[in-house]
Amino acid sequence: MDSSKPQKTIVVGAGVIGSAIAYELQKRGHSVTLVDRDAPGNGASYGNMGSIAVTEFMPVARASTWKQIPGWLVNPKGPIRASPTYMPRLIPWFVRFLASSRPSVVQRLEAAGAALCERSLEDTRALLAELGMAEHLSSAGCLSLYASDQEYEADRERIDLLDRFGFDYELLDSKAIRALEPEITDNISKAILLPDNRTVADPNKLVLGLFQGFRGLGGTFRTAEVTGFERSDRINGVLLGDGDFVHADQVILSAGAFTARLSKLLNEPMPLETERGYHTQIMAPGIELTHSIIWPAKAFMVSPTAGGIRVGGTVEMAGLDAPPDYRRAKITVHRAREALPKLEVQDFAEWMGHRPAFPDTIPVMSASVKTAGVFYATGHGHLGLTHAATCARLMSDLVTGVKPAIDLEPYRVDRF
Incomplete structure (x- = not known):
């Protein structure tokens, strides 16, 4: 490669991860083409x-x-x-999931997750400031709700983890809870305030802001499906569904849950599944909410975002091709109304998207071990928006040969 010329780089996937990487690499002087079969931000990032x-x-x-898990699976x-019909295909994934639950492995995974999350807020804040979107990040945190001492103790494992890694939180009694959020039911006896768990005003607008920043720096966007790759001793470029070929010195695959289909074309399979997630966006909720809230015992989240209130949660394992089952969205709304009894469900829309999930819960951010010039950034699960700014910096360091700020060994593609 001629180092005097801008590196030609293709980023596949225009969600929040891919768009952030494309923006960062274009900023660093690469000539980047961002490729997606859909409009930017229209996949899982839309429903974050x-x-x-x-x-x-x-x-x-x-x-x-x-x-x-056994009790969860038999409870509709x-x-x-x-999905019963998809379950046979999940067996290898669940075997790896079981292997990842050994105590010695769990400790490594906790450290790997914490290393990303402890950087996430500052990196997100800096990225939004660059894009002129600083006001899109809330100043309020998140409330984790508990209806009893038993529920609180059931969440002790997570709370102890925050202590171990030094993340801030504050225990609140019922009076303090309702001083912050009067709409929360009196049945909640205590809560934990997570002050650094901020909310983005609209995740889709953030992706569009990244995309506009990328295009403003001279980046190129192609609406097309990647159908293959050309390679010799290293990657040469990608083949598109319209028959075109785009040359590249590097290719970053960040197509979320669809990345595994692309990696197979490079003879580098990965145990990536989709945790199908649902939300209900309510534009006339009849209440105001400043903080996001989670209720661990009920497995849902409510966020004031996208001009209304968004209710989401639960996991559905049914693959990439099955139609949505919007009963899952209705379950979380029902539970949200237990926490927020005055919540009205007017002017609403239901949505389903594909979270990319590895069995050990941490992402892949790695160079390929099979093809020089190929890189992977996927598997961020429920934390795509959380990790996006940090991932963009780390992956751009990796691609450009700069030593990343943290050790990327735990996120290698060949760790499984």
């Missing part, structure tokens, strides 16, 4: 809960989760649903 959830790095793969309203 809008939370910079810096405290939510506890790996799902752990012994306490395994004890609950439980926080996890696996």
Whole structure:
């Protein structure tokens, strides 16, 4: 490669992760083409809960989760649903999930998750300032709700994790809760205020802001599906569904839950599944909410975002091709009304998207071990928006040969 010429780089996937990487690399002098079969931000990033959830790095793969999974799976309203017809294809993924729940592995995963999350708020704040969108980040945090001492103790594992890694929180009694959010039911006896878990005013507008920033720096966007790759001793470029070929010195695959289909074309399969997530966006909620709220025992979240109130939660394992089951969205709205009894469901829309999930709960941010010049950035699960700014910096360091601010060994693509 001629180092005197701008590196030609293709980023596949125009969600929040891909758009952030494309923006950062274009800013660093690369000639970047961003490719997506859809409009920027129209995938999982569109339905994000809008939370910079810096405290939510506890790996799902752990012994306490395994004890609950059988009950969850037989409960049609439980926080996890696996499609019976898709279940056979999930067996290898669940075997890896089980292997990741060994205590020694869990400790490494906790540290890897915390290393990303402890940087996320400051990196997001800096990115928004660059884009002229600083006001899009809330000053209010998140409230984690508990209706009883038993619920609080059931969440002790997560709270202890915050202590261990030094993340801020404050325990509130019922009076303090309602001083912050009067609409929360009197049945909530205590809460934890997570002051650094901020909310973005509209996650889709953030992606569009990244995209506009990228285009303003001279970046190129192609609406097309990637159908193949050309490579010799390294990557040469990508083949598009319209028959075109685009040359590249580097290719970053950040297509969310669809990245595994692309990596297979490079003979580099990865155990990436979709945790299908649902939300209900309510534009006439009849209440005002300043903080986002979560209720761990009920497995839902409510965020004041996108001009209204967004209710989401639960996980559905049913693959990339099954139609949505909007009963999942209705379950979370019902539970949200237990916390917010005056919540009205008027002028609303239901949505389903594909969160990309690895069995050990942490992302892949890695160079390919099979093809020089190929990089992966995927598997951020519920934390795509949370990790986006940090991931963009780390991946851009990796691509440009700068030593990343943290050790990227835990996020290698060949760790499985």
